[in-house]
Amino acid sequence: MKTMYSKLPNIGTTIFTVMSNLAKEHNAINLSQGFPDYPISPVLVDLVTKAMQDGYNQYAPMTGLPELRNALATKMEKLYQSTINPDSEITITPGGTYAIYTAFTTILQAGDEAIVLEPAYDSYIPNIETNGAKAICIPLRYPDYSVDWELVKASISHKTKAIIINSPHNPTGYIWSKDDMLKLDEITRDTSIYVISDEVYEHITLDGRAHESVLKYPSLFARSFVIYSFGKVFHTTGWKMGYCVAPADLMKEFRKIHQFLSFTCNTPMQVALAQFLTHESEYLSLPAFFERKRNLFLDLLSDLPFTIHQKAQGSYFQLASYEKINHMPDKDFAIWLTKEHGVATIPVSAFNHDGKDDKLIRFCFAKQDETLELACQRLGKLI
Ligand code: GLN
Numbered sequence: 001m002k003t004m005y006s007k008l009p010n011i012g013t014t015i016f017t018v019m020s021n022l023a024k025e026h027n028a029i030n031l032s033q034g035f036p037d038y039p040i041s042p043v044l045v046d047l048v049t050k051a052m053q054d055g056y057n058q059y060a061p062m063t064g065l066p067e068l069r070n071a072l073a074t075k076m077e078k079l080y081q082s083t084i085n086p087d088s089e090i091t092i093t094p095g096g097t098y099a100i101y102t103a104f105t106t107i108l109q110a111g112d113e114a115i116v117l118e119p120a121y122d123s124y125i126p127n128i129e130t131n132g133a134k135a136i137c138i139p140l141r142y143p144d145y146s147v148d149w150e151l152v153k154a155s156i157s158h159k160t161k162a163i164i165i166n167s168p169h170n171p172t173g174y175i176w177s178k179d180d181m182l183k184l185d186e187i188t189r190d191t192s193i194y195v196i197s198d199e200v201y202e203h204i205t206l207d208g209r210a211h212e213s214v215l216k217y218p219s220l221f222a223r224s225f226v227i228y229s230f231g232k233v234f235h236t237t238g239w240k241m242g243y244c245v246a247p248a249d250l251m252k253e254f255r256k257i258h259q260f261l262s263f264t265c266n267t268p269m270q271v272a273l274a275q276f277l278t279h280e281s282e283y284l285s286l287p288a289f290f291e292r293k294r295n296l297f298l299d300l301l302s303d304l305p306f307t308i309h310q311k312a313q314g315s316y317f318q319l320a321s322y323e324k325i326n327h328m329p330d331k332d333f334a335i336w337l338t339k340e341h342g343v344a345t346i347p348v349s350a351f352n353h354d355g356k357d358d359k360l361i362r363f364c365f366a367k368q369d370e371t372l373e374l375a376c377q378r379l380g381k382l383i
Pocket of ligand 1: 014016017032033034035170
């Protein structure tokens with residue numbers, strides 16, 4: 001019998017699928033995988049329905065609907081004072097994760113190295129390895145998850161082709177400062193290192209913090225692929241819609257890959273999103289919307305035997321330690337909590353290539369207030 005060759009021999013099923021399936025199986029409240037459980041805007045539902053009824057059901061242009069790219073360029077100009085050419089510098093993609101894979105595939109060749117700061121979203125390393133490149137993993141500073149720039153500098157070699165960054169950060173909720181961006185700019189300037197900036201939580205910045213987009217730093221943007229997600233902005237994770245922004249020379253190469261991966265993405269949603277982007281308050285209200293949810297969740301959690309591991313600065317995730325409950329490895333703890341207490345979470349070790357376990361779990365608070373209340377009520381049995 002021939003053994004099946006594997007490009008990813010050490011990779012199993014993503015933790016998000018594992019935990020969501022386990023939650024279903026045990027009828028648990030799912031605070032694991034990051035997705036909202038409340039309805040999306042009825043206006044957006046009407047717009048997409050109308051787009052289908054109006055006949056927008058065939059292929060959109062490979063690079064994305066011009067109206068949508070134009071609306072995005074306007075939005076980025078307003079938010080980040082950056083002038084982005086909608087024709088040559090934006091491509092609409094089937095989700096942010098897809099855009100990250102496409103960016104890696106655009107840049108990497110076999111034998112290259114790409115720097116990943118851990119804990120990191122679980123697709124980054126497999127994306128690098130699928131391209132025959134090597135992930136150079138650097139830990140973020142425990143316990144605050146800030147960047148150790150000396151370590152980043154020391155890990156750069158002549159093989160380094162890419163660095164992937166993520167702010168607001170999944171799973172830690174850390175937000176990069178202006179100083180972090182300037183350091184990154186300084187370190188990568190005059191090198192052949194490309195930056196992939198995962199900014200999918202750009203609008204979920206809490207306590208008055210600002211999002212330091214790569215787009216605000218022209219010299220950094222000149223060697224960057226910046227990744228966004230409509231799923232996080234309009235609560236539509238199941239639509240799998242996102243986009244990549246990059247300077248024209250980089251985008252030209254990105255599109256060569258994209259055209260043979262998915263070619264394009266669904267048309268009626270692009271029509272609807274282009275129109276809905278004029279509703280600025282939808283995304284400008286997100287910091288207040290999620291700050292209230294985070295505060296409610298922190299409040300509920302304060303009565304329980306979890307220890308908040310640094311208040312989330314951004315994203316819709318909150319880390320907590322369970323050291324007062326038991327000393328299980330985090331994966332076992334997350335499974336036990338799902339099965340025995342009916343609440344699913346994500347073990348943070350899943351974001352470390354070597355399974356480094358700081359005994360932390362990640363809660364997603366992008367949920368209806370009642371869901372958060374019910375989950376904490378169930379967790380009340382732990383007292
Ligand atoms: N980004 C989301 C999370 O971190 C979900 C990702 C996924 O399910 N692949 O939970």
